[in-house]
Amino acid sequence: MGDSEIHKDRMAAKYGIWFFLFTEILFFGGMFLLYSIFRYRNAGAFHIAAAQEDLLLGSINTAVLLTSSFFIASAISAVKRGNNRLAILLQGLTVLLGAVFLVIKYFEWMEKIVRGIYPNSPVLLKLSSGEVLFFGLYYVMTGIHGLHVFIGITVISFMIYFTATGNITRKDYAKLENTGLYWHFVDIVWIYLFPLFYLIT
Amino acid sequence: MFLGPSNIAGKIETSFLIIVASCVILLALVTITMLVFLYRYNRKRTPVATEIRENLPLEVAWTVLPTVLVIAMFYFGWVDFDYIRNPPPNAMPIHVTARQWSWGFSYENGKQSDDLRVPVGTPVKLIMTSEDVLHCLFIPAYRVKEDCVPGMETHLWFTATETGTYEIFCTEYCGLEHSHMRSQLIAMRESDFNSWYAAKEKAVATPESRGKELLQSKGCLGCHTTDGTKKVGPTFKGLYGRKVTVMTNGKERTVTADDEYIEHSIEDPKADIVKGFPPIMPAIPATDEEMKDIIAYLKTLK
Amino acid sequence: MEDNASREPYYVNRGKYRGILSWLMSTDHKRIGIQYLIALLTFFWIGVLLGLLIRLSLIMPGKILSQGTYNQVFSVHGIIMIFLFIIPGIPVAFGNFFLPIMIGARDVAFPRLNRFAWWLYLTGAALVALSLFVSGGAPDTGWTFYAPYSIRTQANITMAVSGVFVLGFSSILTGLNFVTTIHRLRAPGMTWFRLPMFVWTVYATGWVQMLATPVLAITLVFIILGRVFGVGFFDPSKGGDPILYEHLFWTYSHPAVYIMVLPAMGVISEVIPVFARKTIFGYKAVAFSAVGIASVGYFVWGHHMFTSGMSDTARIIFSFITFLVAVPSGIKIFNWVATLYKGSIVLDSPLIFALSFIFLFSIGGLTGLIIGALAPNLHLHGTYFIVGHFHYVMFGGAGFAILAALHYWFPKMTGKMYNERPAKIGWLILFVGFNLLYFSMFVLGYEGMPRRYFDYPPEYYTGHLISTIGSWILATGLIIIFTNLIRSAFKGQEAPMNPWGGRGLEWTIPSPPPEENFEEIPVIDKAPYRMDG
Numbered sequence A: 001m002g003d004s005e006i007h008k009d010r011m012a013a014k015y016g017i018w019f020f021l022f023t024e025i026l027f028f029g030g031m032f033l034l035y036s037i038f039r040y041r042n043a044g045a046f047h048i049a050a051a052q053e054d055l056l057l058g059s060i061n062t063a064v065l066l067t068s069s070f071f072i073a074s075a076i077s078a079v080k081r082g083n084n085r086l087a088i089l090l091q092g093l094t095v096l097l098g099a100v101f102l103v104i105k106y107f108e109w110m111e112k113i114v115r116g117i118y119p120n121s122p123v124l125l126k127l128s129s130g131e132v133l134f135f136g137l138y139y140v141m142t143g144i145h146g147l148h149v150f151i152g153i154t155v156i157s158f159m160i161y162f163t164a165t166g167n168i169t170r171k172d173y174a175k176l177e178n179t180g181l182y183w184h185f186v187d188i189v190w191i192y193l194f195p196l197f198y199l200i201t
Numbered sequence B: 001m002f003l004g005p006s007n008i009a010g011k012i013e014t015s016f017l018i019i020v021a022s023c024v025i026l027l028a029l030v031t032i033t034m035l036v037f038l039y040r041y042n043r044k045r046t047p048v049a050t051e052i053r054e055n056l057p058l059e060v061a062w063t064v065l066p067t068v069l070v071i072a073m074f075y076f077g078w079v080d081f082d083y084i085r086n087p088p089p090n091a092m093p094i095h096v097t098a099r100q101w102s103w104g105f106s107y108e109n110g111k112q113s114d115d116l117r118v119p120v121g122t123p124v125k126l127i128m129t130s131e132d133v134l135h136c137l138f139i140p141a142y143r144v145k146e147d148c149v150p151g152m153e154t155h156l157w158f159t160a161t162e163t164g165t166y167e168i169f170c171t172e173y174c175g176l177e178h179s180h181m182r183s184q185l186i187a188m189r190e191s192d193f194n195s196w197y198a199a200k201e202k203a204v205a206t207p208e209s210r211g212k213e214l215l216q217s218k219g220c221l222g223c224h225t226t227d228g229t230k231k232v233g234p235t236f237k238g239l240y241g242r243k244v245t246v247m248t249n250g251k252e253r254t255v256t257a258d259d260e261y262i263e264h265s266i267e268d269p270k271a272d273i274v275k276g277f278p279p280i281m282p283a284i285p286a287t288d289e290e291m292k293d294i295i296a297y298l299k300t301l302k
Numbered sequence C: 001m002e003d004n005a006s007r008e009p010y011y012v013n014r015g016k017y018r019g020i021l022s023w024l025m026s027t028d029h030k031r032i033g034i035q036y037l038i039a040l041l042t043f044f045w046i047g048v049l050l051g052l053l054i055r056l057s058l059i060m061p062g063k064i065l066s067q068g069t070y071n072q073v074f075s076v077h078g079i080i081m082i083f084l085f086i087i088p089g090i091p092v093a094f095g096n097f098f099l100p101i102m103i104g105a106r107d108v109a110f111p112r113l114n115r116f117a118w119w120l121y122l123t124g125a126a127l128v129a130l131s132l133f134v135s136g137g138a139p140d141t142g143w144t145f146y147a148p149y150s151i152r153t154q155a156n157i158t159m160a161v162s163g164v165f166v167l168g169f170s171s172i173l174t175g176l177n178f179v180t181t182i183h184r185l186r187a188p189g190m191t192w193f194r195l196p197m198f199v200w201t202v203y204a205t206g207w208v209q210m211l212a213t214p215v216l217a218i219t220l221v222f223i224i225l226g227r228v229f230g231v232g233f234f235d236p237s238k239g240g241d242p243i244l245y246e247h248l249f250w251t252y253s254h255p256a257v258y259i260m261v262l263p264a265m266g267v268i269s270e271v272i273p274v275f276a277r278k279t280i281f282g283y284k285a286v287a288f289s290a291v292g293i294a295s296v297g298y299f300v301w302g303h304h305m306f307t308s309g310m311s312d313t314a315r316i317i318f319s320f321i322t323f324l325v326a327v328p329s330g331i332k333i334f335n336w337v338a339t340l341y342k343g344s345i346v347l348d349s350p351l352i353f354a355l356s357f358i359f360l361f362s363i364g365g366l367t368g369l370i371i372g373a374l375a376p377n378l379h380l381h382g383t384y385f386i387v388g389h390f391h392y393v394m395f396g397g398a399g400f401a402i403l404a405a406l407h408y409w410f411p412k413m414t415g416k417m418y419n420e421r422p423a424k425i426g427w428l429i430l431f432v433g434f435n436l437l438y439f440s441m442f443v444l445g446y447e448g449m450p451r452r453y454f455d456y457p458p459e460y461y462t463g464h465l466i467s468t469i470g471s472w473i474l475a476t477g478l479i480i481i482f483t484n485l486i487r488s489a490f491k492g493q494e495a496p497m498n499p500w501g502g503r504g505l506e507w508t509i510p511s512p513p514p515e516e517n518f519e520e521i522p523v524i525d526k527a528p529y530r531m532d533g
């Protein structure tokens, strides 16, 4: 069957993306659950460990992601108004901010790794088990979130291409809309991660 | 209703039989009805079917009745559960350590054993943990079982009601020798138990005999034999003085099994891996005294 | 669809790809379904051979398999049977082929996503298969991957677990696709209460797939991170907790057993009315009980952990809820039996398999209650009683339903009829062998024989011997059944459009169905299973 014959059903696409995000929530839910259990058991150690996080970088990253979310939302309304050129620009900015987020994250990670704090490192294993867990969770959760940011960037890059080639138009922009939803989701996960790792001191 | 060799066995047996009996009745009902319908409403006998779409009272009946029934079954599984799980305060504590792939039992007075000896008539509480992965202590005859979890203590209790020797199995998969991680429960008359319990470690213990006991209590014999057969690890027979080919950091070399090598093998087993064996031996802490005794014993195994 | 040339069977090639690619690149739900079916049955046979090997080894421990190999064999047997065969099982093969047809659609909602899920399935399966051969050796943890053993063992767990992760992703996408399809693509007039029962169960299954699989995914990620980076969430020496692993694992894996059995129940609900020539009794009750099983089934995972060291209160609660899941299963059983009442029954092989399902699944389910009760579980957990229970529900239940579905839909999928006599003879041998093989396990388990044991004390020998003999009889039956089907697929007589007199939409289109299924999307004006016209 030729691909052209696959009919388009925007409503179905909506269902699809919402179901998908729902499973993503459950995926992250597993991690949040583990976080809450371990934190409940090691409240003190979690506070001590969280003090080592760089609140400034964390806050900057929050701002960066929030802004990028705003850009992608604007890109969608630009497409709706038929202004593909503006939409490309706005999506480009989203990708850029996503990249900035990852770069900042990289520096945060490196700073800790240089101090010898990474899973299973000798330095870390000398700390209390609560702290070991905290940093384990920190790396796992921000790592998997970072992976999602990376996937988001890749997908948005494709969307830029589609907008440029006219595959995404004012009549048919479901792809871009769903990508936007995904990006908002990635953003919201960060909004939850941020207080859990940076603000609990 | 049923007794069995422990106070717990009868309780579990009773609830088991009640539930099994209800299940058998249900199964028989369903099966017989089905077979009767098959026979009665076969195409030959009933060429034309009669439409019956639904019947609300019937649906309600076979929702409510089974609900009542399953709650009753739950109840029979649960009534004695509090009793089964909560040891009386005067129970005799015995500490159980599970490790790949042997059991260690240690008593209040410091006595250690690799089989479990209990007096008939006295409640016993097992306080269990594991040194490595999950294990599970199971005494089929007593109908009791509980996992041994590293980093945490779990418990079991029972009172032996008859003397006898019963099997202990490990029923949580724990790796290669899982199926050989067995031991024995020996229920003894109280007087027999007391004399065993009070007996001091053989008064004139030699280093060799102490070493032999250490191998047992530390679980070495879970992986090594003393009779020349290969188990998970190399045999101890003729080990002392043998030329051994080992892999050190991926390089092969030959060493002689002397005191230093053996000590090293026990303290840091991952450093030299005997060729042809998997690197699974755990580091086992031993004092210098114990080390000497072990080596003394190993020397006797020609 | 104007010209008749486009109404050729779906397997006649008209696309831009040739040969194998025309299948792999196809987005046609029927082609994808057939490919899944072939892959599934291949894995089934591998798993079955491993099962035979387990049985053989158990009557002579040490003679044919070494201890280490035995551990790998039962682990791989479990992993293949669960993750590659029975969980994807009915939805991906029969769901793909028949779901769109049964609701009067031309394809699923996201055909390309469907193809992607199929590729993911292949990738996952390839990873699992590869893990058997690369360094470290085949997984030896059992299919449950319990930590901390799975983090410590030398065996190649990382790759196997990644494979299972990919399979899980594929499963999520399939579930998502089907649920959307059912919401969006029903033909005009196909109201919720006119949906065929099979569609209801695939719908409920789709939800379970979406709800439960992500939990497994993240749990497996933790195992991988534990092995590769030494992250110790389940390692007590690093503050972790092995019991948490069990919780996370079973939060998925219990609902997963309903992923296996719900669509199987759907198949049974399709077959019985057709061969009894009657509407299914209590349509709504059967439909809602599927949803009931799916939702209650989410809260009983703790019954796998009654001896794990979990708190006593939790054990009591989990046991109570476990008993409640039995009620909707019971409702289904009762309604099926009631459907036979005043019917006009023809005992063709699909019905025989369906009725065997009822019997065997009841045994499996009722023994599930026995081990779901607190006190008996203390004795029976970790013994062959459990092995008996789950083979009865999985093989006797889901497995027999697959056999029923294979026979029932065979004419539609291949356009050929199979031979009735060998099918019945095969069934009889299979049924006898099955009960010998697995019923003896209940006895063994009750006597205390632990599972995952390579070697055992001599008092269990007789039980094992009977069981092993049963496995040979069962094998004979299976061989007869499959030989018959494979022969018929090539040499069978042409099948008519509606050989059984079924009333579902799948019986209103040619056998085998053409591409795009329907010339015109049908309009539905009556309830399903109306045999009277």
Ligand code: HEA
Pocket: B026, B027, B030, B066, B067, B069, B070, C144, C257, C258, C260, C261, C303, C304, C305, C306, C322, C323, C325, C326, C327, C329, C330, C331, C333, C361, C362, C363, C364, C365, C366, C368, C369, C371, C372, C373, C377, C380, C381, C382, C386, C389, C390, C393, C394, C397, C398
């Ligand atoms: C298809 C798969 C499948 C299905 C459908 C089920 C269904 C059920 N299972 Fe099973 N189970 C497994 C697959 C499955 N299971 C597997 C694979 C394991 C082992 C995992 C491992 O450790 O490796 C397992 C293990 C397992 C355990 C853990 C045992 C242990 O390790 O200690 C328990 C305990 O409660 C349990 C209970 C149940 C119950 C109560 C049901 C119920 O849903 C059954 C409901 C059905 C019926 C009750 C029968 C039909 C009804 C009637 C005939 C009507 C009349 C009856 C009444 C109303 C009472 N199962």
Ligand code: HEA
Pocket: C045, C047, C048, C049, C051, C052, C054, C055, C074, C075, C077, C078, C079, C081, C082, C085, C086, C141, C142, C143, C144, C387, C391, C394, C395, C399, C437, C450, C451, C452, C453, C454, C471, C472, C474, C475, C476, C478, C479
């Ligand atoms: C759908 C699921 C499914 C199915 C169908 C089966 C099928 C079989 N299983 Fe299964 N089994 C599991 C799922 C399944 N199993 C799971 C999940 C476990 C738990 C693993 C774990 O503990 O982690 C398990 C564990 C398990 C054990 C317990 C191992 C242990 O605890 O030590 C045993 C032991 O007997 C066993 C036996 C069998 C047998 C004999 C079959 C038989 O049905 C097989 C019958 C087939 C034959 C006997 C072969 C016939 C074929 C030929 C002779 C060749 C002809 C070839 C061609 C024509 C190509 N299985």
Ligand code: CUA
Pocket: B098, B099, B100, B101, B134, B135, B136, B170, B171, B172, B173, B174, B175, B178, B179, B181
């Ligand atoms: Cu220890 Cu199994």
Ligand SMILES: [Cu+2]
Pocket: C253, C254, C257, C300, C301, C303, C304
């Ligand atoms: Cu379960």
